[in-house]
Amino acid sequence: MHPNALLDMCCELLRGVLKLDAPADMVVSAYFRKNKTLGQRERHTLAETVYTVLRQRLLLQHLAQSGSGPMERRLALLAWQGSEVFLRGALSEPEQRWLDQMATIDRSALAPKLRHNLPDWLAEPLLKRLGQEGFDGLVQSMNQAAPLDLRVNALKLKREEAQEQLTKNGIVTTTTPFSPWGLRAEGKPALSKLEIFISGGVEVQDEGSQLLALLLDAKRSEMVVDFCAGAGGKTLAIGAAMRNTGRLYAFDVSGHRLDNLKPRLARSGLSNVYPAQISHERDERIKRLSGKIDRVLVDAPCSGLGTLRRNPDLKWRQSPQAIAELQAKQTAILDSAARLLKPGGRLVYATCSLLDEENEGIARAFTESHPDFVFQPAAELLAKAQVADAEKLCSEGYLRLWPHVHQTDGFFAAVWTKR
Numbered sequence: 542m543h544p545n546a547l548l549d550m551c552c553e554l555l556r557g558v559l560k561l562d563a564p565a566d567m568v569v570s571a572y573f574r575k576n577k578t579l580g581q582r583e584r585h586t587l588a589e590t591v592y593t594v595l596r597q598r599l600l601l602q603h604l605a606q607s608g609s610g611p612m613e614r615r616l617a618l619l620a621w622q623g624s625e626v627f628l629r630g631a632l633s634e635p636e637q638r639w640l641d642q643m644a645t646i647d648r649s650a651l652a653p654k655l656r657h658n659l660p661d662w663l664a665e666p667l668l669k670r671l672g673q674e675g676f677d678g679l680v681q682s683m684n685q686a687a688p689l690d691l692r693v694n695a696l697k698l699k700r701e702e703a704q705e706q707l708t709k710n711g712i713v714t715t716t717t718p719f720s721p722w723g724l725r726a727e728g729k730p731a732l733s734k735l736e737i738f739i740s741g742g743v744e745v746q747d748e749g750s751q752l753l754a755l756l757l758d759a760k761r762s763e764m765v766v767d768f769c770a771g772a773g774g775k776t777l778a779i780g781a782a783m784r785n786t787g788r789l790y791a792f793d794v795s796g797h798r799l800d801n802l803k804p805r806l807a808r809s810g811l812s813n814v815y816p817a818q819i820s821h822e823r824d825e826r827i828k829r830l831s832g833k834i835d836r837v838l839v840d841a842p843c844s845g846l847g848t849l850r851r852n853p854d855l856k857w858r859q860s861p862q863a864i865a866e867l868q869a870k871q872t873a874i875l876d877s878a879a880r881l882l883k884p885g886g887r888l889v890y891a892t893c894s895l896l897d898e899e900n901e902g903i904a905r906a907f908t909e910s911h912p913d914f915v916f917q918p919a920a921e922l923l924a925k926a927q928v929a930d931a932e933k934l935c936s937e938g939y940l941r942l943w944p945h946v947h948q949t950d951g952f953f954a955a956v957w958t959k960r
């Protein structure tokens with residue numbers, strides 16, 4: 542493809558993504574479906590350029606105030622993630638000069654906002670909580686792509702066996718430092734056509750998500766509910782931990798998300814999972830199961846700000862008002878899910894948010910308003926579930942995972958036992 546044609550496509554895609562009215566990954570996949578002739582390398586360049594603009598939006602928009610031509614074109618030139626020689630083939634003389642001049646700007650001398658590229662409402666609480674050094678570390682880690690983590694399906698394979706099979710396919714992995722089920726792959730190998738993936742031996746799952754399933758620690762023959770199961774990432778891990786016995790209900794209000802669980806479930810070999818769409822958290826089905834369940838995971842709908850490595854658009858698409866609405870939803874879901882537990886049962890509340898309002902705030906309020914639930918320090922429970930160095934993952938009794946510290950997505954979890 543001619544350099545100018547690819548640059549034009551990049552501008553078109555950027556225009557769509559920067560409307561910020563839909564998740565960036567959906568806009569990018571829809572664009573690729575519409576433009577089937579794009580090759581692998583061209584797709585990579587377009588997607589990575591768009592993600593770089595989202596990650597560094599404030600800086601790049603500031604720099605792009607100079608220069609000329611459409612704003613998207615200037616942003617694409619500054620963020621270009623393909624071959625520089627190829628890009629130069631598309632540029633006019635003035636554009637070449639402008640880009641050279643932009644490269645000489647000392648970015649470390651710019652205002653803090655142009656270096657951290659976060660909206661104020663998000664930067665302020667994170668800086669206050671982490672201090673300058675932690676905040677800088679978090680910002681830096683958010684600008685890097687997340688590693689590819691796999692969970693070995695314990696029903697089918699031992700971790701060493703999976704690692705061996707992957708090595709035979711040219712995929713180099715290391716064991717994850719905390720989860721006993723995890724492997725971290727080098728690079729971004731394609732897995733979908735590999736026998737080990739098709740036969741359900743491994744699933745793609747961030748180590749942080751694996752740790753949430755480990756924290757629930759569901760046992761053989763128990764009655765378990767994954768209240769917000771979505772496409773079932775954690776459901777599959779929990780079902781395997783139960784050794785395909787007992788009953789695991791996978792609830793969600795989204796039938797579409799639950800549909801995405803079905804092919805994964807078929808690969809996994811699990812037959813103890815019962816997916817069911819509920820109309821809301823107070824659905825009749827929940828009332829019928831009240832007091833009958835051993836373990837409940839509430840992987841609550843949240844701002845997703847712990848996943849900025851994968852979804853950098855979220856920092857521009859979320860807002861304090863959206864967080865306030867989520868808080869109300871999280872409280873309602875947790876209250877309702879808690880009714881399911883029988884005496885002695887375990888309740889885990891989790892999010893992939895980094896904000897106190899969605900995490901500790903919800904957990905504290907629940908502890909105060911539910912004297913029939915006893916708060917349980919997460920580190921001890923994780924250690925019992927064979928998680929290595931569990932105390933490094935927890936503070937003040939909560940599981941708190943940070944991308945810059947633990948190389949996982951940002952996660953939070955709190956645990957209670959019903960008296």
Ligand SMILES: C[S@@+](CC[C@H](N)C(=O)[O-])C[C@H]1O[C@@H](n2cnc3c(N)ncnc32)[C@H](O)[C@@H]1O
Nearest residue numbers: 769770771773774775793794795822840841842
């Ligand atoms: C963080 S996602 C779950 C991800 C999933 N557990 C996984 O591991 O892939 C939150 C889910 O909560 C669901 N949800 C939203 N409101 C809900 C409600 N009132 N009751 C149950 N699920 C709800 C959303 O549809 C979404 O799938």
